[in-house]
Amino acid sequence: MNSSQEAIAGWCQQYVADLLEVPVESVDLDANFDRLGIDSALAVALLVEVEDRYGVDLPPESLFENPNLNAVATHLAALTGRDVA
Amino acid sequence: MERRMLLPEILQSRAARQPDRRAYVFLGEHGEEEAVLTYADLHSRALAVAGNLARRCAPGDRALLVFPQSLDFIVAYFGCLYAQVIAVPVNPPRRDHIQDATRSIVTDCGAAVVLTVESFIEPLRPAVESIGPGLAWIAVDRPADPSGPAGPAGTGEPAFEPRSPDPDSIAFLQYTSGSTSAPKGVMVSHRNLAANLEMIQRAFGHDENSTMVGWAPFFHDQGLIGNVLQPLHLGSTSVLMSPATFIRRPLLWLSAISRYRAHTSGGPNFAFEVCVARAARAIGPDLDLSSWKVAFNGAEPIRAETLRRFTETFAPFGFAGSALYPCYGLAEATLFVAGSGKGRGPRTIGVDPVELGNGRYVDAAGPSARALTGSGQLLPEESVRIVDPETARPVPGNQVGEIWVSGEHVARGYWERPDATTRTFGAECVGEPGRAYLRTGDLGLLVDGELYIVGRLKDLIIIRGRNYYPQDIELTAQSSHPALRPGGCAAFCVPGADGERLVVVQEVRADHRLAGDGADIAASIRAAMVREHDLALGDLVLTLPGRLPKTSSGKIMRAAARRCYREAGFEVWTSGAPTAA
Incomplete structure (x- = not known):
């Protein structure tokens, strides 16, 4: 599985677009979670998916410290240790 | 008639008779025991809070309870009961942002004190003081400060001595009913609490061995009365966790029930739904739900499909479908109004949706029928009527009307809102002069003694068990x-x-x-x-x-x-x- 920052960010973008039922291009990777309309239940759903998919345990606080998808992806790429970006 | 014991008296008596029994266990994010309160712990910490309150405000003043989900909330709540200060639980701030709804509660209740935890004071103080200047702040997790109240091991000042409250005095205000522009604090008295806790005990078949597990927020009536006060009333142990933990790891809820051999646990319909959705991923082989006798489902419309799938998914782990326990209630009636029978299981009827739209129940089957799941039976301690809201006359059987409730569990009204109180709590049903009914705003139907909720009189949005x-x-x-x-x-x-x-x-x-x-x-x-x-x-x-x-x-x-x-x-x-x- 490609775990570059871009690949992870792209996957998160699609996942959030599906959750919110909005077009994928409208999900801004640099927008704060609040501006994407992600409430705490959705933030946790995203987190659980990410954990399952990339096999990392990301405490929820980290999502709130970096509350945009690019930052989450950067964090994850570093954690998986296979960052090619 | 024998006088009922009220909550502060119950806690004192348990602290004296069974000081080391575990009242509350709080689980962390991975199910580990993060904190424990025995009756003696709770009693002595609540006394310290009460002493602190007594030096800053008077009985009848309001104290805002701003807490993350934690046992500190329970200490603060009983501190208020001991000091006869009216507790006002609110939603904790989200990332240091105080919600408009909370601001309007601060103003509406005229709080004198904020009870919270040390780590919340710094970020909250400026925002809260701009709304309510001059508030006193008390961190209940701070080790007794030198100027603080004397405890048994204290500084010579006598320890706080709680007095028995007047049963009709207000125990706390439950603000879950009003809108932000017109917040409504339900005034719940000690009598209301005692009456409803007894009703729950009987209807759920509880005794002192009925361990409970819960994660609903404590500022919400189900979390506070169902999961915190009911076990104290019984003398049983309550295993608690944060709603965030449940949302993140729903199956931790079920494994806690299994591990602690819980008798009762529940939540809104979505909680059962979420467990089914997560079940495919990670159920441990040692999950054993056979102790679970009352799986209550309330606060949200109950879906027959959810109940069926939940039973199907968890039957291999010892779950009995007959434990499913739909129920109905609202903060204005303290918490609980109707519930299924222990071990009876849910009841479902098929209705003709067109007839139901016209306010009539007509039995139907087939693809066009709508399944309605019952919310249980009424209790002998109350009087419930299905009423035409226009004429205040009870409707004939099998017809939809507004649910009206009367009984000792019906609260006194809304804090400082006499007009809204009269409208909602002072309804008179044709044929029963002199008896005040609570208008619930919910539309229901009684079929063979079972209450079915079919909708709301007014627009109300219910998501994950919360009303908006x-x-x-x-x-x-x-x-x-x-x-x-x-x-x-x-x-x-x-x-x-x-x-x-x-x-x-x-x-x-x-x-x-x-x-x-x-x-x-x-x-x-x-x-x-x-x-x-x-x-x-x-x-x-x-x-x-x-x-x-x-x-x-x-x-x-x-x-x-x-x-x-x-x-x-x-x-x-x-x-x-x-x-x-």
Whole structure:
């Protein structure tokens, strides 16, 4: 599985677009979670998916410290240790 | 008649007779025991809080309880009961942001004190003091300060001596009913609590060995009365966790039930739904749900399909479908009004949806029938009527009407709102002069002694067991960006794949229709929704000015807007940006 920052960010973008039922291009990777309309239940759903998919345990606080998808992806790429970006 | 023991007396007696028994266990994010309170711990810490309160305010004053989900909340709550200070639990701030709803509660209740934890004081103080200047702040997790109250090991000052409260005095205010613009604090008395706790005990078949597990928020009536006060009333142990832990690891709820051999646990319908969805991933082989006798399901519409799937999924782990326990209640009646029988299982009827729309129950089967799950039976301690809200006459059998409730569990009214109190708590049913009924605003049906909830008299949005007023959602949306038209918003729910979807239709102002930035406007609305209500929108439609149906006086017609959304759809406004959807 490609775990570059871009690949992870792209996957998160699609996942959030599906959750919110909005077009994928409208999900801004640099927008704060609040501006994407992600409430705490959705933030946790995203987190659980990410954990399952990339096999990392990301405490929820980290999502709130970096509350945009690019930052989450950067964090994850570093954690998986296979960052090619 | 023998005088009932009230909660502060019950705690004192348990602390004296069984000091080392575990009253509350709090589980951390991985199910580990993070904190424990024995009766003796709870009693002595609550006394310390009461002593602290007594030096800062008088009995009858209000204390705001601002806590993360933790056992400190329970210490603060009993501290208030001991000091006869009225506790006012509120939703904890989200990332240091105090919600508008909480601000309006601070003002409405006229709080004198804030009880909280040390780590909350710094970030909250400036914002809260701008609303309620001169508030005293008490951190209940701070080790006794030198000027603080003397305990048994104290500094010579005598320890606080709690006195028995008047049963009709207010124990706490439950603010879950009103909208932000008109918050309504339900005044719950000691008598109301004692009566409802006894009703729950009997209807759930509880005794002192009935261990409970719960994760509902403590500022919510189900979390506080069902999961915290009921076990104390019984003398049993309550195993608690945070709602965030449940949302993150739903199956931890079930494994806690299994591990602690819990008798009773429950939540709104969505909780059962979520467990089914997560079950495929990670159920440990040692999960054993055979101890679970009462799996209560309330606070949200109960779906027959959810109950069926839950039973099917967890039967291999010892779960008995007959443990499913639909129930119904509301904060205005303390908590509990109707419930299934222990071991009886849910009841479902098939109804003709067209007839039901006309307010009549007609038995139906086949694909066009709608399944209605019962919310249980009424209790002998109360009087419940199904009433025509226009005429105040009870409706004939098999007809839909508003549910009216009378009994010792019905609260005294709304804090400092005499008009709303008379309207809601002082209804008189034709044929029963002199008896005051609570109007619940819920529409129901009684069939063979079972209560079926079929809808709401007024618009109310229920998501994950929490009630939201559409006017609050609309106000938040239209205030979030200057391009939006005040009074040009409708919020409503439509059925979605898994429960209700929240839809907001918002008109853009005429003078912004050409230059407005659609992406920025949408993001502002969504952000405001998360900040104020922690809600994600199922759909957001920006439309042109004047497209929402309104009454002649300019009021939004939500039902008509909902119909338009589901049928023809609204004409979507898009900004100049070519990428806009």
